[in-house]
Amino acid sequence: MPSFSQLSALLLLPAAISAVTFDCKHIRAGGKDFNFEKLGGPKEVNYQQLTAPSITNTTFTIDVCKPLPRSKEKDKSKEECPTGTRVCGVERIYEDDQTLVREVIPIAGEYGTSNGRHLNAKVTRLKDSESNSDSEREGVRAELEGGLWEKKSQKAIIEFICDADWEGTEGFEDSKKMDVSSYGSMKKREDEEGDGDDEDDDNRELPDLDKGKALQFKSYKEEKDDTGVLRLEWKTKYACEDAADKPPSEGRKRGSWGFFTWFLIIVFLLAAAYIIFGSWLNYNRYGARGWDLLPHGDTIRDLPYIVKDLSSSMMDKLKGSGSRGGYSAV
Structure with a gap:
């Protein structure tokens, strides 16, 4: 017959699983409940770099509610992160008439069955942050782990910022994509307007692929313990505490x-x-x-x-x- 401690562990198991796997419908931080179900579905942001004479663009795709779907086409499957990924980065190099997929970087996800790494979701209320600047903001910070690239751990830090004017899904309907044709037209325009110097190449202005999006790229770099950290900021009314406390009358x-x-x-x-x-x-x-x-x-x-x-x-x-x-x- 199971002991009292075993029964208690079984009762607490659903809550523990919800916390670790980041259930977007039931998020609790600092005694407040949040529901990010409306933000579900793959969303893309870009990180562009001038690497003359080419352009390097890393597209980060995120789904806060479930793992990203994988393509059934074998050619495209090589350009995708493994099963279980929630945040994936694909680095592409654009030069002349060619596009080269250089790296596929699994940032965060649940990989317990493949390599034993887990999402380990951590959610904190911004007002409870030790930082003075964060304590003045309203919202939620989510840390998602599990990724591994070049033997270095990866994780994503997403700050959901309260903004009553933003649904959180804006800008993704007509999302721009970097491709060879756009790079070629930009290169042609530069050749016509400039003299083709390397110095001009370094000062080129890249197109803003994320203009008008509620989700914005902030940085991607190695931080403490050589961990690759992707930082994103997401404006949405669902991160407002007063909206979370109100019952969904429309529902x-x-x-x-x-x-x-x-x-x-x-x-x-x-x-x-x-x-x-x-x-x-x-x-x-x-x-x-x-x-x-x-x-x-x-x-x-x-x-x-x-x-x-x-x-x-x-x-x-x-x-x-x-x-x-x-x-x-x-």
């Missing part, structure tokens, strides 16, 4: 409408099943045809007349209730 309305919708659908299906089964029974048992096939066919056929008589009766009663009482004039 309740959608839920009530859903109940009535399903009720009407069930009633319709039951009525259809009754008519079909009754028609089949009348056909096989009595050899009925036409209106006689339908259950209560006579009633259905007389329904327009019944409605007409009922309407006339109601109108007569309304007219009668409006007339004056007492004796009628002779």
Whole structure:
């Protein structure tokens, strides 16, 4: 029979799993609850560098709610992070008419079955931070680990900043992508406007691929213990504490409408099943045809007349209730 301590561990297991795996629907930090479900789905930000005569662009893809999907095409699968990745970086080099995938960097994810590394999600409330600058901001900081690249640990630090004006999904509908054609047109324009010096190459202005996005790249570099740290900032109203405390009124309305919708659908299906089964029974048992096939066919056929008589009766009663009482004039 399991002991009391074993039973307690089993009861606490779901909460522990939720904390470690970062359940975006149920995030608790500093005694406050947050729900980032609306921020789910792959989101991309870019880190561009001038590496004359080429351009190096690292695209970081993140999904805070679940592991990133992998492509079924073998050629593209080599350009993706392994299964279980939630934050992935793909470094590409653009030069002339060629695009070279240089590195694929798994930043954070759950890799317990492959290499024993885990997400180890850590969530803190910015107001509880020891830093004075952070304590004045409202939001959540999430640290996601698990990545390993060139034998060095990787992790992502995402700061969800409270901003009531931002949903958190802006800018990803028409997301720009760096490709050979855009690099080629930019290079051609530079050759026409400049003299082609290396110094001009170093001062080139790269296109802003993340303009208007709620999610912004801040930095990617090695920090303490030679760990590669990706820092991102995400503006969203879902990081506001007052929004998290309010019940989702819109959700309740959608839920009530859903109940009535399903009720009407069930009633319709039951009525259809009754008519079909009754028609089949009348056909096989009595050899009925036409209106006689339908259950209560006579009633259905007389329904327009019944409605007409009922309407006339109601109108007569309304007219009668409006007339004056007492004796009628002779």
